[in-house]
Amino acid sequence: MSLYLDGDLIALDARDASANVNFVSHAHADHIGGIRKGVPAITSEITRELVEARKNITMTVVQPSKNMRLLNAGHILGSTQLYAESKDGGYSVVYTGDFQMQESPIAGKAECRHADVLIIDSTYPHADVTFEAKDEVITSLQRYCTAKLEKGIVLFGSFSLGKPQELITILNEVDICPVVDSRIAKVNKVYEKHGIKLDYICADDNAGEHDAMTKGNFVSIVENQKIRETKQMLMQRHNKRVSTAIATGLSKVFDFGLDVQFSLSDHADFAQSIEYIDACSPKFIYTYGKEADAFAANLTRAGRAAAPMRPKTLFGDLVVETNEATL
Ligand SMILES: [Zn+2]
Numbered sequence: 001m002s003l004y005l006d007g008d009l010i011a012l013d014a015r016d017a018s019a020n021v022n023f024v025s026h027a028h029a030d031h032i033g034g035i036r037k038g039v040p041a042i043t044s045e046i047t048r049e050l051v052e053a054r055k056n057i058t059m060t061v062v063q064p065s066k067n068m069r070l071l072n073a074g075h076i077l078g079s080t081q082l083y084a085e086s087k088d089g090g091y092s093v094v095y096t097g098d099f100q101m102q103e104s105p106i107a108g109k110a111e112c113r114h115a116d117v118l119i120i121d122s123t124y125p126h127a128d129v130t131f132e133a134k135d136e137v138i139t140s141l142q143r144y145c146t147a148k149l150e151k152g153i154v155l156f157g158s159f160s161l162g163k164p165q166e167l168i169t170i171l172n173e174v175d176i177c178p179v180v181d182s183r184i185a186k187v188n189k190v191y192e193k194h195g196i197k198l199d200y201i202c203a204d205d206n207a208g209e210h211d212a213m214t215k216g217n218f219v220s221i222v223e224n225q226k227i228r229e230t231k232q233m234l235m236q237r238h239n240k241r242v243s244t245a246i247a248t249g250l251s252k253v254f255d256f257g258l259d260v261q262f263s264l265s266d267h268a269d270f271a272q273s274i275e276y277i278d279a280c281s282p283k284f285i286y287t288y289g290k291e292a293d294a295f296a297a298n299l300t301r302a303g304r305a306a307a308p309m310r311p312k313t314l315f316g317d318l319v320v321e322t323n324e325a326t327l
Contacts, residue, residue, distance in 0.1 A: 001288060001309065003095065003119075006067070006087045012095050012119070012288075014041070021062065025097025026079035027051045027161060035059065044070060046078025049190045050161065074100040074109035075266050076162035077191055083113055094280060095119040100265070101272035102134045105169050106196055110268070112279035119309060120273065122287045125295030127270045127302075129252045131263055141167075141247060141262045142174045145219055149176070152241030153234055154219045157227035157258070161187050162266055164221050167247060168198045171219055178219040179203050214238065227258070270298065277304055 002009050002016035003023075011019035014034030024043040025031055027050035035041065035051065040062040043051075048059050064070060067087055073079040075098040085092045094115040103109045131137075148154045158164050160183045168188070171178050177199045180188070185202035192198055203220075217240065222230045224246070231242045244258040249265025268276060277285060277299070286309035287295040299306035 003082075003084070003093065005084055005093075006065075010042070010082075010084075012082070013097060014039075023082045023095065024051065024059075025073060025081065025095070026076055027054060028076070028098065028159075029054075031097065042068070042070070042082070044078045044080050046190065046194055047080070049193070050078060050187065053186055053190055054161065069113070071111040071113055072108050073097050074102075074104055074107050074111075076107055077165070077194065077196065079107060081110070083115060091116045093117040093119065094282075096121050096276075098123065098266070099268055099276070101268045101275055102131070102265075104134070104166065104266065106166055106191070107266070110276060112276055114281055116283045117286065118277065118280050118282035118284070119286045119288060120277070120295075121267070122289040122291040122295035123267045124249065124252075124265075124269045124273070125287075125291040125298055127298060129249075129269050130271060131249060131252070131265050131269045134264070137247075137262055137264050138170050141170060141264065144245070144260060144262075145171060145176055146174055148243045149217045149219065151217075152243065153217055153238065154243050154245060155227060155231055155234065156219065156221045156245050156247065157224040157256075158184075158221050158247070159224065160184050163247060163264070164188075165191050165196065165198060166264070166266070167221060168200050169196070172197075172199045176219055177201060178221055179214065180221050181223070183223070184221060274299075274302060274304075 251261035292308035
């Protein structure tokens with residue numbers, strides 16, 4: 001997936017090996033797999049640090065040209081959208097990457113800027129998936145953890161970047177200092193470097209502190225895949241009740257088979273996407289991702305001019321393709 005703009009072929013989230021420059025919106029694994037040594041990347045400084053910490057590589061970063069802007073995406077720390085204008089000012093485009101319209105305590109919210117063409121993420125393509133106000137979800141998560149800690153251990157499953165740091169902030173607000181593994185602690189260090197205060201204990205680095213803390217009840221955050229085996233291990237080791245939890249927007253779509261699931265999302269739901277689209281007021285929308293077809297169909301039904309983006313759309317083609325009808 002790439003954008004041909006004024007002589008450069010820009011791979012959006014490094015998803016085109018033939019491009020001469022990458023744009024990297026944020027450091028989640030599904031957006032950085034295509035980064036290759038020596039190919040320059042347009043990205044935020046925080047995303048560069050997070051990618052380098054996670055992939056153990058050195059990125060070659062170039063500044064966006066004068067006709068480009070990185071806009072906050074509100075998804076995770078350092079996440080950005082790409083806004084670009086053709087040099088003759090003939091057209092403008094925004095590529096969102098993953099984005100969120102509700103204010104996040106760490107990442108803020110997505111910045112909306114008018115563009116002729118919008119290339120938008122389709123993680124939640126259906127109008128029947130709606131997220132509650134973030135404050136409400138946070139309060140119920142805090143209450144749940146506080147209550148369960150009276151009786152035992154609470155175990156959250158999570159990826160290493162974004163959600164754990166948000167969870168730590170939310171738990172710290174109610175004086176809970178969670179235990180995390182070294183993969184999360186590695187990411188935490190980048191967040192802390194950029195002014196996000198996180199109070200946690202790394203199970204792998206601070207054996208003494210960890211042993212002292214786990215004599216009492218505690219909250220722990222582990223890899224999603226390890227949540228069941230970790231629950232068994234903790235029950236045997238501590239002889240306590242262990243409640244399992246997850247905090248993700250996918251709680252609205254899947255039953256994870258855990259004790260509780262919170263719909264704490266760092267993505268926009270359908271209604272928030274419409275809010276974003278109306279603020280951006282594009283002439284044409286391209287959807288991308290696994291749900292691109294469904295999202296484009298639902299946007300069309302909602303009266304917006306939309307189509308799924310092809311795997312590789314040259315911007316010149318895109319102008320020709322949309323010129324007569326919409327631009
Ligand atoms: Zn993401």
